[in-house]
Amino acid sequence: MAVVSGGAARAFAAIGALAAAACGSSNGGAVPARAIYTGVSQLTPDARGRVKLFADTFGDPxxxxxxxxxxGALWFTDSGNAFIGRITKRGKYTLQVPAGMEVSDGIVAxxxxxxxxxxxxxNPQIGRITTAGKVTFFSDSGGAYxxxxxxxxxxALWIAESNGTVGRMTTQGAVTHFxxxxxxxxxxxxxxxPxxxxxxxxxxxxxSRFSNKVIRVATNGKYKAFTVGYGPKxxxxxxxxxxxFAEDSANAIGxxxxxxxxxxxxxxxxxxxxSGIAAGPDGALWFTDYSGRAGIGRMTTKGRFTFYKVPGSFPELDEITPGPDSKMWFTADLGPSGIGRVTTR
Incomplete structure (x- = not known):
């Protein structure tokens, strides 16, 4: 079992205090973000040592x-605790709770x-956090999640939203919706x-009904939808x-x-x-499995699949990205929760 070192009691106390204070939001104004825990987790490897998981045991991760x-670090969102997290290649976590933060989802450099x-x-918003931890929120006025x-x-930043719209936001916070x-x-x-x-x-x-569309959108808002397999995520x-793309309900890669x-x-x-999918440094596609069964998948462009077991009883995996170390890094939101990495060669 993965064990996290550090002051868990102090971290939980900080979480409670910050959660109580985190009411309201800013529109284009900087707000404080406090680092509530910094520590190094113990690695839990699989039998082959290909996949390793850094456990996140704070609150409801x-x-x-x-x-x-x-x-040079990995940054992640935590929709359970409303954290923004940072983890180094060696497994050192820094977790931050920006004031006014709610459920977080996507993240990009x-x-x-x-x-x-x-x-x-x-209160749907787009947030910006510097590598030093300074946070600014910008209102996303499109009426969507x-x-x-x-x-x-x-x-510009482009955002996929819940009401059939795509948002475009400049780094100054000006937003347009299509x-x-x-x-x-x-x-x-x-x-x-490309x-x-x-x-x-x-x-x-x-x-609730799974869709089967992928949409091509020009920067002027013109678009065309294409029919694909069900549940493209x-x-x-x-x-x-x-x-x-990963097809959640079709159990396929499109x-x-x-x-x-x-x-x-x-x-x-x-x-x-x-669920998640990204191109790896080895010329293959790497993807996550949200069902808790298959773990991490690797697929060649010719359609050959390989699967790698992830530590834990029933790991539900979400997103995946190439890291700065030629490994693929992924999020596990259950069974146990944490940040994982898999070697590609």
Missing amino acids: VPTGITAGPD GPDKNLWFTTNES PHGITVGPDG SVAPGNAELEGIVSG DGNLWVTQFVVGG FICVGPDKALW RITTGGKFEDFPTGYKYAAP
């Missing part, structure tokens, strides 16, 4: 989004060398494509310059060219639910 930061993240509960976030070809899907459609993943467009997954429509650019040609690759792993 639900690590969600993850990205490599400009400082911005063009301004800061981290940008989405919050999506009662923001999810995935990416840097667009125009140097309607690209029905109002009851929940957009989830978003990535800047063709100069944004590519967005439409995960759910009508509140997160999306990335592959080593072949096509778009690859591929679509910038011209709209679609292919489906069933994982072959019974009851798997692919």
Whole structure:
């Protein structure tokens, strides 16, 4: 079992104090973010040593989004505790609770060398945190819950939202929204494509029914939707310059060219639910499984799958990203919760 060293009691006390203080929000103003815990977790390796997990045992952890930061560390969101987290390649955590923070979701390294993240509960906002921990919130006035976030070809932040809209935000906080899907459609993943467009997954429509659309959006808001497999969640650019995405309810990985040609690759792993996906330094696609069964998947562009077990009883894995160390880093939000890494070679 993974054991976290450090002052857990002090951390929980700080969490309670900060949660009590975190009411209200800012619109374009800097707010304090206090580092509540810094420590190093004990690694729990799998039998082959390929996958390692750094446990996060504070409060009710639900690590969600993850990205490599400009400082050589990994930064992640925690939707359970409303944390923004930072973890070094050696496993040293720094957890921060910005005042006014709510449930956080996507995170990306911005063009301004800061981290940008989405919050999506009662007061949807886009947050910016410097590597020194200074936080600024910007109102997302689109009336939707923001999810995935990416840097667009125009140097702005682009956001997938829950009401069929895509948001564009400058690093100064000016926001524009484009309607690209029905109002009851929940957009989830978003990535800047090799063709100069944004590519967005439409995960759910009508509140609960899985969708089967991937949408190409130009920076002027013009769009075209393509039919794919059911439940497309997160999306990335592959080593072949096509778009690859995880199909949660189809138990498959989808591929679509910038011209709209679609292919489906069933994982072959019974009851798997692919979630996050990213291109690795080894020329393959790496993806997570949210079902708690398959662990980490690796897929070649020819469709060959390999799976790697993740430590824990029933690990539900969310997002994945290439790290600065030629490894893939991922979030586990249950069984146990934490940040994991897998070697690619």
